[in-house]
Amino acid sequence: xxxxxxxxxxxxxxxxxxxxxxxxxxxxxxxxxxxxxxxxxxxxxxxxxxxxxxxxxxxxxxxxxxxxxxxxxxxxxxxxxxxxxxxxxxxxxxxxxxxxxxxxxxxxxxxxxxxxxxxxxxxxxxxxxxxxxxxxxxxxxxxxxxxxxxxxxxxxxxxxxxxxxxxxxxxxxxxxxxxxxxxxxxxxxxxxxxxxxxxxxxxxxxxxxxxxxxxxxxxxxxxxxxxxxxxxxxxxxxxxxxxxxxxxxxxxxxxxxxxxxxxxxxxxxxxxxxxxxxxxxxxxxxxxxxxxxxxxxxxxxxxxxxxxxxxxxxxxxxxxxxxxxxxxxxxxxxxxxxxxxxxxxxxxxxxxxxxxxxxxxxxxxxxxxxxxxxxxxxxxxxxxxxxxxxxxxxxxxxxxxxxxxxxx
Amino acid sequence: xxxxxxxxxxxxxxxxxxxxxxxxxxxxxxxxxxxxxxxxxxxxxxxxxxxxxxxxxxxxxxxxxxxxxxxxxxxxxxxxxxxxxxxxxxxxxxxxxxxxxxxxxxxxxxxxxxxxxxxxxxxxxxxxxxxxxxxxxxxxxxxxxxxxxxxxxxxxxxxxxxxxxxxxxxxxxxxxxxxxxxxxxxxxxxxxxxxxxxxxxxxxxxxxxxxxxxxxxxx
Numbered sequence: 253x254x255x256x257x258x259x260x261x262x263x264x265x266x267x268x269x270x271x272x273x274x275x276x277x278x279x280x281x282x283x284x285x286x287x288x289x290x291x292x293x294x295x296x297x298x299x300x301x302x303x304x305x306x307x308x309x310x311x312x313x314x315x316x317x318x319x320x321x322x323x324x325x326x327x328x329x330x331x332x333x334x335x336x337x338x339x340x341x342x343x344x345x346x347x348x349x350x351x352x353x354x355x356x357x358x359x360x361x362x363x364x365x366x367x368x369x370x371x372x373x374x375x376x377x378x379x380x381x382x383x384x385x386x387x388x389x390x391x392x393x394x395x396x397x398x399x400x401x402x403x404x405x406x407x408x409x410x411x412x413x414x415x416x417x418x419x420x421x422x423x424x425x426x427x428x429x430x431x432x433x434x435x436x437x438x439x440x441x442x443x444x445x446x447x448x449x450x451x452x453x454x455x456x457x458x459x460x461x462x463x464x465x466x467x468x469x470x471x472x473x474x475x476x477x478x479x480x481x482x483x484x485x486x487x488x489x490x491x492x493x494x495x496x497x498x499x500x501x502x503x504x505x506x507x508x509x510x511x512x513x514x515x516x517x518x519x520x521x522x523x524x525x526x527x528x529x530x531x532x533x534x535x536x537x538x539x540x541x542x543x544x545x546x547x548x549x550x551x552x553x554x555x556x557x558x559x560x561x562x563x564x565x566x567x568x569x570x571x572x573x574x575x576x577x578x579x580x581x582x583x584x585x586x587x588x589x590x591x592x593x594x595x596x597x598x599x600x601x602x603x604x605x606x607x608x609x610x611x612x613x614x615x616x617x618x619x620x621x622x623x624x625x626x627x628x629x630x631x632x633x634x635x636x637x638x639x640x641x642x643x644x645x646x647x648x649x650x651x652x653x654x655x656x657x658x659x660x
Numbered sequence: 661x662x663x664x665x666x667x668x669x670x671x672x673x674x675x676x677x678x679x680x681x682x683x684x685x686x687x688x689x690x691x692x693x694x695x696x697x698x699x700x701x702x703x704x705x706x707x708x709x710x711x712x713x714x715x716x717x718x719x720x721x722x723x724x725x726x727x728x729x730x731x732x733x734x735x736x737x738x739x740x741x742x743x744x745x746x747x748x749x750x751x752x753x754x755x756x757x758x759x760x761x762x763x764x765x766x767x768x769x770x771x772x773x774x775x776x777x778x779x780x781x782x783x784x785x786x787x788x789x790x791x792x793x794x795x796x797x798x799x800x801x802x803x804x805x806x807x808x809x810x811x812x813x814x815x816x817x818x819x820x821x822x823x824x825x826x827x828x829x830x831x832x833x834x835x836x837x838x839x840x841x842x843x844x845x846x847x848x849x850x851x852x853x854x855x856x857x858x859x860x861x862x863x864x865x866x867x868x869x870x871x872x873x874x875x876x877x878x879x
């Protein structure tokens with residue numbers, strides 16, 4: 253009886269961890285994982301394992317802060333660090349999120365171009381569908397649709413199985429840390445860290461936990477949601493790496509992006525694996541494209557001091573919905589407008605996300621330690637030390653990424 | 661009575677009796693004893709100077725006596741009030757305090773109201789042209805209501821009259837807007853009898869905003 257009620261409670265809190273985690277497996281993430289698998293086989297899987305641990309750590313903090321304080325990250329930053337710091341963080345998030353949303357729509361377009369759908373059609377239609385869902389749906393309807401959409405990630409598990417990988421090698425690569433002594437390998441490894449933990453995911457999980465109205469007594473189950481979401485995020489990444497390692501790496505083929513990987517898979521793993529890969533890319537793009545504008549809209553309204561919820565109507569929360577639509581429109585515009593150097597935009601966006609991540613993590617640590625804010629749920633000395641060490645490690649990765657990209 | 665804004669006072673240079681620079685205004689402390697509480701202390705670099713030591717506020721804050729006292733239990737206008745979340749009962753929305761309005765009264769400062777409008781926010785960001793075009797919206801401190809802050813020993817500072825005046829549907833709509841912890845505090849506040857006898861309130865009030873401060877849950 254108790255187990256059943258536990259399950260019911262878990263189903264009720266399920267969402268923030270799952271959606272924030274899986275939105276990190278966006279087209280840019282799938283691209284990074286594909287390249288990692290195609291170029292380095294199973295060898296760098298341990299990086300993915302480590303970044304999954306980081307994801308658990310910070311998403312748990314984000315969800316905990318949202319549940320305990322009832323406020324989102326941008327709102328808490330304004331309360332504790334002042335309106336200027338809050339504004340700077342929010343503007344950086346706004347720019348980075350518009351660029352990232354463009355990357356998601358570009359992923360959707362690339363996946364559908366494989367099915368001969370032109371991008372001037374696919375991106376606006378996808379944007380329209382997402383906007384309609386968020387404007388007309390209630391919180392629980394939107395959540396159910398997004399969670400159901402996450403099942404599309406099963407495509408990558410299937411693709412990995414179809415690729416007939418060497419599971420023993422994959423397991424070894426997951427637990428034995430080795431790094432080829434080349435700057436390219438280091439670049440690929442740091443890129444994985446940068447793509448798994450993302451600024452928008454951090455702000456999203458906290459705002460979303462607030463919007464879901466979770467109570468501190470739900471925290472136990474919410475932790476399960478966070479850990480499950482992060483593990484699932486890592487598992488999908490693992491499957492993408494494994495699928496590409498077993499096929500493209502074994503054949504010595506290199507790829508440019510995830511859509512490229514889907515095409516390259518066909519001769520080596522069969523048509524079905526290729527279609528699965530493309531379908532996964534489309535689903536990943538759609539989920540992330542729905543969540544990015546949402547994360548931005550939460551942050552902007554929190555900073556402005558007019559917190560809004562998905563259950564509000566447009567009239568009740570004009571700033572929230574306006575931000576949502578502006579982000580979608582700008583992102584689609586970047587993808588379909590002729591003459592936009594999309595590759596450069598996406599590259600700069602990734603750089604901005606990486607640069608933004610470390611200061612944001614420092615702010616999160618400061619807030620999570622604040623006893624006045626968090627009470628008994630505040631981060632203790634051990635938690636603080638672990639979190640600070642992780643931030644230092646991520647900072648080192650970001651710095652290495654910056655130096656290596658500049659050198660190349 | 662001259663009106664003052666907390667955002668103008670914060671960061672102002674503080675000069676000691678000998679003309680030496682002591683620091684900048686970090687915070688103002690108030691006691692919640694009155695309807696429009698008096699500012700009791702000036703907080704500079706973690707040191708608390710009693711307001712009686714303040715000689716002048718312009719052009720910089722001048723102290724006639726630089727003997728600092730220890731910190732005490734109080735409501736800090738910067739740390740606890742500015743940018744904190746409040747629940748506006750009339751608009752039934754959650755808002756944030758964009759500025760704190762004070763009144764200078766014979767050399768003493770009183771906490772009069774909080775501004776939850778976007779204009780105050782723009783002004784604090786230095787966007788004065790924008791601020792003139794935006795709405796200002798201030799809420800009388802007497803209409804605000806401090807909820808449980810065990811860490812500072814503050815209980816309900818005013819009876820939950822404003823909340824009581826909401827009908828059931830309105831109250832349900834408000835509770836619906838709040839995070840579960842806040843909702844519990846609000847409902848607990850309604851059930852808990854006020855500690856001090858309630859002062860008679862003006863019969864009609866334009867707004868019934870409600871103030872919430874985070875539960876600190878001191879271990």
